[in-house]
Amino acid sequence: MKAIVTGASGGLGLEFAKLLAASKYDLVLVARSADKLEANAALLRANHGVNVESVALDLSKPNVAAELVTRVASCDILINNAGFASNGRFDELDPLRIRDEMMLDVVTLTELTRAYLPGMRARGAGRVMNVASTAAFLPGPFMAVYYACKAYVLSFSQAIAEELRGTGVTVTCLCPGATETGFADRANVKGTLLFRLPKANAASVARAGYDAMMKGRDLEVPGLSNKLVAISPKITPRRMLVWVSRKAVES
Numbered sequence: 001m002k003a004i005v006t007g008a009s010g011g012l013g014l015e016f017a018k019l020l021a022a023s024k025y026d027l028v029l030v031a032r033s034a035d036k037l038e039a040n041a042a043l044l045r046a047n048h049g050v051n052v053e054s055v056a057l058d059l060s061k062p063n064v065a066a067e068l069v070t071r072v073a074s075c076d077i078l079i080n081n082a083g084f085a086s087n088g089r090f091d092e093l094d095p096l097r098i099r100d101e102m103m104l105d106v107v108t109l110t111e112l113t114r115a116y117l118p119g120m121r122a123r124g125a126g127r128v129m130n131v132a133s134t135a136a137f138l139p140g141p142f143m144a145v146y147y148a149c150k151a152y153v154l155s156f157s158q159a160i161a162e163e164l165r166g167t168g169v170t171v172t173c174l175c176p177g178a179t180e181t182g183f184a185d186r187a188n189v190k191g192t193l194l195f196r197l198p199k200a201n202a203a204s205v206a207r208a209g210y211d212a213m214m215k216g217r218d219l220e221v222p223g224l225s226n227k228l229v230a231i232s233p234k235i236t237p238r239r240m241l242v243w244v245s246r247k248a249v250e251s
């Protein structure tokens, strides 16, 4: 049995890989940093005796999903985890960074899912997990593109989970809140209110997602405070919701 994990050079991706390796899945680890991928692969091979292939790819580039498929034809589990965010006024952000963000967080995630689902359907078994965020539930001033991308991931994942009901193939959307990884540093949001509050531990978030995926659940929002964020649009006037969201990430 083989699992592909994107964004497996560190953070949540590495935690997913550890859980899969402990369950004896052979792994394909994908990210840009070849050195970190190879170090993680060596550790997982040594600790769990599974086959681990590391594939260094920039998943924000066009047609990169097809490139991965030529190297790895099929898988039993696909975890679309790689993602990043940009912080700042939308009209001042680097347009190329915005494009990369949408390519990675939305386009490649969709294309990889499209590429690997038919094989899973043919076998009548498979698991896909797409990593969104609590950002999926509300608009995010100063992280507008990221929040919108994650709203797409949630909507897309729940829709195809429904299409696949009864086929033996399931799609899980994991929506973590602030979690201790390299994410906040890369997004330049370390100093924001959202990331000054206590953060979840990456291993426990990955465990919650992994368990939900294995049970075939379509949505996992780990932690009570994140569950409150998920229901907040139902109980909060929209204007207030956007204001609170702004305060959480405004520098």
Ligand SMILES: NC(=O)c1ccc[n+]([C@@H]2O[C@H](COP(=O)([O-])OP(=O)(O)OC[C@H]3O[C@@H](n4cnc5c(N)ncnc54)[C@H](OP(=O)(O)O)[C@@H]3O)[C@@H](O)[C@H]2O)c1
Pocket (backbone or CB within 6 Å): 006, 007, 008, 009, 010, 011, 012, 013, 030, 031, 032, 033, 034, 036, 057, 058, 059, 060, 081, 082, 083, 084, 085, 104, 131, 132, 133, 134, 175, 176, 177, 178, 179, 180, 181, 182, 183, 184, 186
């Ligand atoms: N941490 C949080 O607070 C939080 C909260 C909610 C949701 N999330 C989501 O959780 C997922 C995992 O993030 P994380 O927290 O683990 O962050 P992280 O520590 O920054 O890890 C991100 C991973 O994605 C990879 N990646 C980034 N750009 C890539 C690209 N262009 N091509 C291929 N791989 C790329 C990185 O590897 P390379 O740099 O080696 O390419 C790294 O392995 C993301 O989708 C993120 O949006 C995170």
